[in-house]
Amino acid sequence: MSDTTMDPWVAQAERTLAGAGRKRGGARRAVLELLAAESCALTAVQIEDTLRSQRRAVSRASIYRILEELERVQLVQRVETGQAMVRYERVRGDSEEHHHHLVCDSCGVVMPFSDPALERAIAKVSERVPLAVVSEHEIVLHGACRQCAA
Amino acid sequence: MSDTTMDPWVAQAERTLAGAGRKRGGARRAVLELLAAESCALTAVQIEDTLRSQRRAVSRASIYRILEELERVQLVQRVETGQAMVRYERVRGDSEEHHHHLVCDSCGVVMPFSDPALERAIAKVSERVPLAVVSEHEIVLHGACRQCAA
DNA sequence: TTAACTGCAAAGAATTTGCATCGTG
DNA sequence: CACGATGCAAATTCTTTGCAGTTAA
Numbered sequence: 555m556s557d558t559t560m561d562p563w564v565a566q567a568e569r570t571l572a573g574a575g576r577k578r579g580g581a582r583r584a585v586l587e588l589l590a591a592e593s594c595a596l597t598a599v600q601i602e603d604t605l606r607s608q609r610r611a612v613s614r615a616s617i618y619r620i621l622e623e624l625e626r627v628q629l630v631q632r633v634e635t636g637q638a639m640v641r642y643e644r645v646r647g648d649s650e651e652h653h654h655h656l657v658c659d660s661c662g663v664v665m666p667f668s669d670p671a672l673e674r675a676i677a678k679v680s681e682r683v684p685l686a687v688v689s690e691h692e693i694v695l696h697g698a699c700r701q702c703a704a
Numbered sequence: 705m706s707d708t709t710m711d712p713w714v715a716q717a718e719r720t721l722a723g724a725g726r727k728r729g730g731a732r733r734a735v736l737e738l739l740a741a742e743s744c745a746l747t748a749v750q751i752e753d754t755l756r757s758q759r760r761a762v763s764r765a766s767i768y769r770i771l772e773e774l775e776r777v778q779l780v781q782r783v784e785t786g787q788a789m790v791r792y793e794r795v796r797g798d799s800e801e802h803h804h805h806l807v808c809d810s811c812g813v814v815m816p817f818s819d820p821a822l823e824r825a826i827a828k829v830s831e832r833v834p835l836a837v838v839s840e841h842e843i844v845l846h847g848a849c850r851q852c853a854a
Numbered sequence: 855t856t857a858a859c860t861g862c863a864a865a866g867a868a869t870t871t872g873c874a875t876c877g878t879g
Numbered sequence: 880c881a882c883g884a885t886g887c888a889a890a891t892t893c894t895t896t897g898c899a900g901t902t903a904a
Contacts, residue, residue: 576883577882579877579885598868614869616886618869620884634786639867640868667833669829675824675825676843676845680845684850685808685853686848686849687853688846690846691846693841695838696840727859728904729902730902731860732859732860765860765895765896766859766861768895772895788869789893856903859901859902860900860901866895867892867895868893869891869892875885879880879881
């Protein structure tokens with residue numbers, strides 16, 4: 555696939571990894587393309603199942619290793635939703651929309667949401683807090699989705 | 705111990721549990737008193753270690769069962785900090801200060817913080833979101849503590 | 855006396871690691 | 880050719896469950 559048809563986030567990720575002395579690999583590429591296409595956070599098991607159903611199976615161990623590496627170079631971030639498993643999603647650049655998560659505690663569905671006013675409030679409070687640096691933040695709202703509340 | 709010397713949160717918890725048909729027990733009481741005295745979130749393992757060092761050892765299985773029960777009746781809530789283990793802390797009433805968490809990704813320390821403006825922003829956004837009900841929210845800021853950044 | 859509470863040990867489930875092999879640079 | 884990438888299986892670690900004995904109501 556040429557660079558012109560490659561997803562820009564995947565291309566950026568490959569460049570970052572190459573710069574860190576990493577070599578390309580089919581398993582990691584498959585994970586990157588899945589994360590690039592996904593709009594919200596997935597668990598490692600969901601990633602494994604999705605890739606297998608796409609006939610591009612990747613072993614669970616590799617998935618965890620790949621996600622760990624991507625998290626280290628800040629291409630991916632973990633999302634914790636209070637459910638059993640950790641979720642992962644690609645990090646959006648500053649120009650892209652930054653989102654947070656809604657969790658229905660009844661059916662377990664996870665949805666993204668974003669709100670500029672909330673981001674401003676977070677940016678402001680980040681300056682007053684007893685941390686020398688605030689590198690990221692995570693917000694999760696729990697409740698009942700319309701379907702479950704009906 | 706009489707009600708007048710018992711921590712108010714512990715007393716409230718015992719009442720709630722009695723109302724739910726539960727009987728009193730020493731292990732649960734020890735966990736309740738620890739959570740009442742603690743200002744921030746603890747992991748199950750920290751609870752176990754602390755109680756053992758206070759010579760009031762409680763088995764790990766009981767700790768998990770107790771925390772599960774307390775979470776069910778909303779006396780305790782889980783806090784996920786992106787670290788390996790889930791943490792637990794007592795739920796504050798509306799009159800008490802509601803807090804969120806700061807995590808130093810370098811040394812792992814977890815600290816509480818609170819900000820009224822942020823709470824207002826959350827309350828406002830909760831009304832616009834595609835959930836029928838928003839029952840709670842969790843905010844975690846990650847970064848480097850002053851000690852680690854120095 | 856009944857049903858809840860607990861501890862201990864075994865079971866489960868998610869994640870990590872060891873090791874041999876394959877593939878990229 | 881060297882070192883990273885990957886799969887498989889075993890090992891870890893946190894959490895849950897089964898069971899038997901203890902205790903509150």
